[in-house]
Amino acid sequence: MKVTKNIKLSAIKVLQTEADAIQNLIFFINDEFEACVEAILASTGRVVVTGIGKSAIIANKIVATMNSTGTPAIFMHAADAIHGDLGMIQKDDFVICISKSGNTPEIKVLVPLLKRSGSKLIALVSNMESFLAEHADFVLNATIAAEACPNNLAPTTSTTAHMALGDALAVCLLEARGFTSEDFAKYHPGGSLGKQLYLTVEDVIPKNMIPLVKENASLSEVIVEISGKRMGATAVVNEENQLLGVITDGDLRRMLQVRTDIQNVKASDIMTRQPKTISKDEFAIRALNRMKEFNITQLVALDGENIAGFVHIHDLMREGIV
Template sequence: METKIEKNIIEIAKKVLTDESEAIKSLISTIDVGFEQIVYAILASKGKIVLTGIGKSAIIAQKISATLNSTGQKAVFMHATDAMHGDLGIIDSEDIIIFLSKSGNTPEIKVLMPLLKRLGNKIIALVSNIESYLAKNADFIINAHVESEACPLNLAPTTSTTVALALGDALAVCLLEGRDFSKKEFARFHPGGSLGKKLYLRVSDIYPNNALPKVSEMDEIQSVILEMTTKRLGSTAVVNQMDELVGIITDGDLRRMLKNGAEFSKLKARDIMGTSPKTIQPDEFAVNALLKMQDLNITQLVVSEGKNVLGFVHLHDLLKEGLI
């Protein structure tokens, strides 16, 4: 049965986004020397960050933990309830604990906080209520105050979790900058998927998987067609007597030859080749090969070092690697 909402759905969605974005903007003024001290304390620590929380705050803590790990800061998630049943063993003496909570006054916090204080670790409260039990017992406070949730009942964690997530991102980026975290390090932590491959996969990792179509500039057209057919790349490099790259022949060159009606049995490779083959060096990132193909509107590049032909990299290779 079809149902309809009396209120305007588009306006509801826009209001949620407006409310949450304004809540984030309102916290910009709260980022002060206290936040800076937190960043320096973490950078100076020899331990990891342990993030903990309950309910939706626990889910946000997990995400922040994942972001920190991916940007060079060791972090683990410890559910606040599980902490009271053995998971406190996760914590080492030099770890810093970040406790996420909106109210900062839940029964679980009041049970767990004395246990954490007894361990002697520094505690950061990422909390909306800065007058709460959690805030008053923490060593540092990240102000995650929100006036109300985007939920019209002011009950479902919406704005509060968005704000906490944004503050976690701000912390992660500050730590990243503080450590001069590089693209190379980022790639080391992201070896899978297209993101990682864009940062580490090189042309030299791809072209050896392809056969190398190559003919002499004096080879007859029949030999050219056979080479292109057997190597299945739709093109072939053309070299001179010193095995130096001097041209390229593509399917398009063959079609133009036939269209011109020339007696191709009398032609040589040099008669139909393109004399400005588009090349790329083997140590280039594969994503640069993709960008070059897109810019030139072509589907393959000759891999070469100087005039020495090494192979081909094809658009299909990049597609198979998930770069597109």
Template structure:
């Protein structure tokens, strides 16, 4: 029984992968023209569909909006009962359908054409009514659904989804849409924080442990304990960073039977420690900690010591 389940799962993956490979071969000049048309659109891209195609259309709308192409969703059935009013003169209408003959689609298309809006079809039948009425046709024909009965939309909806992703990706390239632009549309959640949260947004809430290089071991221990970050910076009179001492450094020193009474900060500090500037992204601090197997970084500007950013800070912010 378990083998049959895995066989069906693998067959589903294979059928959908084959379908995507076939649809990729169908890309033509209409796709290029669709991308350019949307890029130069003065209005919005209105996506519409019925059934499963409507759900795919909503996902593509979300992708377009998050990547800098203003879009809205209009259900094909609801359009016939008032929602058609959302279509403005400068908008482009993209209609998704596997068959291209759905009654709601057939009723919608003449109305949109009367408005004078350009129509792009994402359709699985190039001989359909939708394909004939559209200005541009993006062919998502699949030979077989991944459904065991070849009925439920599976391969066909995957093809629609990827066609939408391909449009969005090409538009991002043409518009020069970068990670900073992406961050503007994703200010919430972990993804947004990774794109905009800086070191200065995090470390300033921490204490700033520091000692001078001639201070005693006792003073070092007190400073580390008091500031509760497991580390202290070692600085000179000009507040320039000379090194750091972690609680791990203290333990290793004690294992070596060092002359504790005469030990000072400069004797046990790690020179040239890993540092990061406050303007750097917090996720860059996390990457540096992971690569070097450490849990904190000294924050500096030039060589001036500003404070400590700890891995617990990044955990608290949800970056881990």
């Protein structure tokens, strides 16, 4: 039977409950949180993140975020830890243990073993009176009022709060290390995200395809250049090869709509003066943003004052940036 009653209200309630929980975490960002960040920064070890059940899934996400933002991290499942995986922990490592209750049997077995290894223990916990919180070197408070589940059982609000606090920790470490977008690109070379961070205009402009005509070129010469180089446009230059303007195929169509006598039309008569340009050394994503800003499909790429070519929207699409 299809039940639609109160579906929207239920969804809104879940989102509001989780949003409120994250908002309340602001009040738990205290001196201990700051000291925890500073201790990790001063350490020569890694960050080992552990948990069980849903907390293990959140731990994996935090590990992925830290690794991609300059903080070396590894995941260790809390159940596997007591069956051999403790061997991955080194003395200078920091171990973040994620748990809502902080009192599960696995946690109670694991904590003394972690303390014995000499590594520092960080509790990311929603119960400040728990066994985990009591024995940790640092406690990141992720207390929540209730789960979004109507039975207050399924991990929903708690896992959201844990992930958000893990993000806060990772970003604080990122900023403290001075981690830049260039650093980020080193860890994300694949996909469109990576290309936005390292691909330059020079990388995408077609080689040996520089359509250009002199300012006194005839209309037929302009058409042949635009058609032959297949860029949808041509640059117009003076005798010193300095850029004067650009003629697009759109300019040609608009000219034919208003002029009947085209015998004596020269390139300088129909070109767009002061065309939009971009340095060949700029990131390709900035070329895309510039095209969007001016609602155009190509830009003249410059090498200093010289024309390096044209970058077309299709070039960016081909690279998967659009």
